Amino acid sequence: MKRTILVIDDDIDLVEIIRLTLESEGYGVIDAQNGARGLDLAREKKPDLILLDVMMGEIDEGFQVAYELRKGDNTRDIPIIMLTAVADQTGYAFDPEKDSDFLPVDEYLEKPVSPRRLVDLVRKHLPPTI
Amino acid sequence: MISLLAVEFGGVALPMAAILATVGLLLALNTAYTLRNRRVPAVDIRAELLVVKLQMVLDLLLLTVLLSFSGGIENPFHTIYIIHVLLAGLLFKGSEIRRMALLAGLLFTAEVLGEALGLVPHHHLSSGPEMSHDWRFVSSGLAAFWLVLVGCAYLSASIMRHNRTIKDELVVRQGQLVAADKAKIDFFRYVSHEVKTPVVTAQSAVEAVLAVAGADMAEKPRDLLRRTVERLRQATEIVQGLSDLTRGPLHQGQDVRDVNLNRIVAALLDGQQSLIESRGLRAEARLPAEDVLLRASETMVEKVLGNLISNAVRYNRDGGRLIVELRDLGDAVRVAVTDEGIGIRPEDLGRIFDEFYRTPEAKAASSLGTGLGLPIVKRFLEQMGGEIAVESEPGRGSTFTATLRRT
Structure with missing residues (x-):
């Protein structure tokens, strides 16, 4: 059965790039263009992994979504990879180990998204089944 | 009495x-x-x-x-x-x-x-x-006294008024310079913010197409896409440089810690290892036996030393020496990065810290480079209370010395 990845990002082009990359690797991709819709989809479809943009409508929308996902019984254990160019906006570079206490995500992926790096990170948490 | x-x-x-x-x-x-x-x-x-x-x-x-x-x-x-x-x-x-x-x-x-x-x-x-x-003595004494008194009062007031005018003018000029610098930085921030998203998305898109369908493409269009990726990487690097220039103060308050400079220098040289080997450079790190620690923004220190070391690699001659010397001066830390590369002409020394300026020799030596590396070095060091000095001889090489003070 195809593993499903939920991409939550308001940049439609970037969603399509990620879809192209991940579908070619045998993953199924569903997407949401905002945090609220992303939370609904996560609860409803229970994806195997979530790619989440930090900054959407609100500057910290991605963080809020991550907190909500970690609170939900159905979504708590879904691995989250956070897409970020946030260092350019805030000057703060994230580190999954140092920041795990206040940011409950598994990985950070800096934009521009390198297909190889994206696939490597997804495979790390979600080995392909085909 | x-x-x-x-x-x-x-x-x-x-x-x-x-x-x-x-x-x-x-x-x-x-x-x-x-x-x-x-x-x-x-x-x-x-x-x-x-x-x-x-x-x-x-x-x-x-x-x-x-x-x-x-x-x-x-x-x-x-x-x-x-x-x-x-x-x-x-x-x-x-x-x-x-x-x-x-x-x-x-x-x-x-x-x-x-x-x-x-x-x-x-x-x-x-x-x-x-x-x-003696009224003659008294009147002449008083007259002389008043003459000197009024003369001194007038002269000191005139001199001080002149000084204050100069000082006021300097304050106004300094204010204008600060405002101009702020306007420049605001413009860079705007440009980097607005350009970054389309550029990085375009880069990601072309890379994705190459990754997914590159193997099935004819060689010419595939090569064209690869060159497109390289151009977009350059654009991303420029946008990243502009972004770095505008965000120094944000780093200062956020990731300040005891930075281990021995470790950073070693890691930066390690990161350049493949380039060092491909150019046949003889790299040498002269580090004190005891780790040198400095309380500062790790991101800014890494960026400063990273830019100096990558320049020393990029503009070195093949087989040249690259020396990174770290010294603990007690109240300050000094890092000198020396190369045996193209060097800088004396008339260019005053311009290499200007944004986007690249010397003709640098342009001839490498098409890479944004002209933002040294401005970032200078701005970050100034924001950390440090300074940069450069000694160079055209055709013989350069030494950039970064000094960071312990506050």
Whole structure:
């Protein structure tokens, strides 16, 4: 059965790039263009992994979504990879180990998204089944 | 009463007790004033000036008393009035200086006329003829005194007014420079913010197409897409550089920690290892045996040293030496990065820290490079209270020395 990845990002082009990359690797991709819709989809479809943009409508929308996902019984254990160019906006570079206490995500992926790096990170948490 | 205290001094009878009491009071007041200045922090400049004014008025009064006990116009120390007027010229503006000069002049005139008219006792200072009742001597003495007094007041006020005008102009010019720099940084921030998203998305898109379908493409379009990725990487690097230039202050407050400079230098050289090997460079890290720690923004320190080291690799000659020397100076840390590359002409040394400037030699040596690496180095170091120095010889190489102070 195809593993499903939920991409939550308001940049439609970037969603399509990620879809192209991940579908070619045998993953199924569903997407949401905002945090609220992303939370609904996560609860409803229970994806195997979530790619989440930090900054959407609100500057910290991605963080809020991550907190909500970690609170939900159905979504708590879904691995989250956070897409970020946030260092350019805030000057703060994230580190999954140092920041795990206040940011409950598994990985950070800096934009521009390198297909190889994206696939490597997804495979790390979600080995392909085909 | 005073005459009872008179003491024979060098053949002249002076009221020494009264003189000593007045001098003692003068010293005590000035000591108290000095101690107050040391212990009470100056908060309100107007209050401070009021205290200074009060002290000067008291000084002038006591000086007049002292003169009346010690010869009046015969005493050459009456020139001390002039010093007070000069001081007033340094500290105060227009009318304040005139008022202080008028007070000094009137006090001295009153004392001299008081003695001349017999209203105030005269204590003859010398064994020669008594001059305090000689109207020609008194009038010429007072005229000379007023002439010097007014002249000094006018000159000191003019000089200080001129200085203040220059200072005001400098403050205005500095304000204009700061505003221009801020406008430039705001513009860079706007450009980097607006351009970054489309550029990185375009780069990601082309990379994704190459990753997914590149193998099935004909060689020419595939090569074109690869070159497109390289161009977009350059654009991303420029946008990243602009972004770095604008965000230094944000780093300062956020990732400040004890930065291990030995580790950072080693890691940065390690990161350049494949390039170092491909160029046949002889890299050498001269690091103290004991780790050098510095409390600073790790991101900024990494960026500064990273830019210097990558420049030394990029602009070195094949097979050249690359030396990174780290020294702990106690109150500062110094990192010198030396290469044996293209060097910098003296006329370019003043421009290499300007945004986007690349020397003709740098452009010829490498198509890579944004012209933002050294401006970032300079700006970050300045924001961390450090500085950058460069020594270079065209065709022989350069040494960039970054100094970071421990605060």
